[in-house]
Amino acid sequence: MERTHRVRRRVAATVCAAALVLPLTACDALTPGSAAAVPGPRSVPSSTAVPDGDTTLRLQFADAPLMVDALIAAFEKGHPNISVEPQYKTFSDYVQNLKLTMTSDTAPDIAQYAVGMTDLAADGHILDLAPYREAYDWDKAIPPVSLDQLTAGQTSEATGGRALFGVPAGLSMTGIYYNKELAKKAGIDGPPKTVAEFEDQLAAAKNADLTPLGVGALDSGGLHLWAALLNQLMPTDDYWDWVNGTKGATIETPAAVTASKMVIDWGRKGYYNDSANGTAQVDSTAQFAKGDSVFLINGNWAAGQLATVMGDNVGFFPMPGEKASAPTVASGFSVSYAVSSRTEHPEAAGAFLDFLTTPEAGQIISDNGFMPPNPDAVKKPEGVLADIAEGHRRAVADDGITTFPDFAAPAMLDRLRSGVQKLIANRIDPSDYLDSLQDEWEEHHAE
């Protein structure tokens, strides 16, 4: 009995020791990440000529499958020797696996641009498209501001100018929807010209016993509201510096404090739906469509649904500035596509990206509820879609499309979401909230 016990203990000890020592002795090879080769910055070739012969491109994406199918069909018609194979993933799956997918040997040729792409671009896992920007003259077809969102904060080694890591198909933008019937009931006669006027309208709606503003703060509706106010108060360049991680940038500014205070004040005055913090964005949209609130903060992605349900009863305006003469500034991004540096067909991928900038593609994008990069090339939309197109046109003209604040760091989305929830419930001081954001920012941009 004693002997077996000893043997058992000895075996157990050996196994444990082996398990501990094995990985440690081979430390170098086992350092996490050592298997992924870092190709370093790489760009597309200077030639745009697509080689002869049949080519298949694999395209992985997470948004608007119907639009992608239609785009592919139209592209293949014009390029019979290139076929594009779409691989759809749900958004959360896509984002979570993005880094693994793009660093694997089986990376797709083309992939939808998402938050993690900045790191991938820095390590050379996606191609710098700057040479094609010049060769295809994309600046003519796409507002430069939309391309400048896709530089990953880098300079192109190939052209010396700004790098480019994606080409946008549909563009997006946030703003305020309003229910025309309810607005009239509250004595509101049209979109406000200034933030102060908007506040008066919210108060008027409250006095008329209506819920003034629908916010879906359970997920990202709250941060859209905060960012919309911040856009009006903080100089756009400072905001860009912060989101892009420029050295020395900070969100702890008086303007940001004021914006955060406004979110608190509006909550205290009862301007939001009672359960804003427990309502998802989709649900806040559905409630607005039912007539539960006069205004709604959301993005153009909700327009299709609202136009279908509410018809002419819904309108849209970008958050107005402090003065009527202020430029239109709104947060927005794009459904964009990047090219893997592992692709064997960069020229064919370039041809596909160039197709996205054509009027034909623009019409497909517009038909699917997104804003095409080049609005002049498509049929004029109607109703609320026309309001959005007009708002976007003004913002682009004023160089006022900014990215969403969560692009500042991978963990920023969670900080923003929970922070704005606290602002809405008046549970945090604006300075503490901004401090938590800046902490996260500094941690990410420390390297």
Added chain:
Amino acid sequence: MPSRPPVQQPPDVRVRTTEVRVQSQAPRRRSPYRGYVYVLPAFAIYFCFAVLPALHTAYLSLFEWDGVTLGDWVGLGNYQEIFQDSILRRSVLNALVLVVFFSFIPIVVGLAMTGLLARFRRPGMGAYRFLFMLPQVVPLVAVGVTWRWLYGDDGLVNQTFRAVGLDGVTRAWLGDFGAALIAVGLVGTWVLSGLCMMLFLSGVQKVDPSLYEAARLDGAGPVREFVSVTLPHLRGEIAVAMTVTTVAALASFDIVYVTTNGGPGEQTTVPGLLVYRLAFSEGKVGLAAALAVVLGCLILGIVYLINRLSRSES
């Protein structure tokens, strides 16, 4: 009740096992390693799929790694960060509050239901068991989505309050700073009460019916009978239920992720959710691994404590 199997079976079995043991003494002495050979297949699988990944996690926790590029060795730095981060500490506290709802209340409810259902065997017992077991069969994500609707603005919970005139109580339960954690906890109570009841009911069936008969002859009422006969016999099952439900509370993820995603603020943030977020969306794999190791140790410690307590009592 007369159809139950004879009660004398346990002693029989015991006699036979001793015989087997006596017989097997001789060959085992000749080859002390023989036992390990039998264990080897199971051990190999366990080692590859449970021990090795756990060790790998512990190893990763010593690096600062974004999941893609080369990691940096930081030693115990990640652990230091865990104990300094207020959100991480907050999440552990939330998990401990959830233990009340996932473990304590379900066990009390399970015991109460066992007391009601076990005393007499009536036709239709199977139907009850099926109903109370149902929450266990439904995937937790579906449970979460359903409860999100129930707790919603116009959900059944608020409708019920309005119907009885308690309009002042209604709120968006999952978005309310005071109510969110309790609301999430009650979902856990709903899911796990059935499991506890099932465990206890099966435990009660082993109790010798003559004990109940004796208690009744001595004039014990239903409460006395429950306390003096049923409860002591369920000690093992209670320990199992406590272990399973406590682990479910401390390692909870799916219900929280689907209903509140940790909000509002950090009111319902639990360690499991943070491990997931850190590893998959924030690119801090090392920190996530360190948190997972700490969480694992905490769970092992508490489970050890539960087992120790239930053993020393007997």
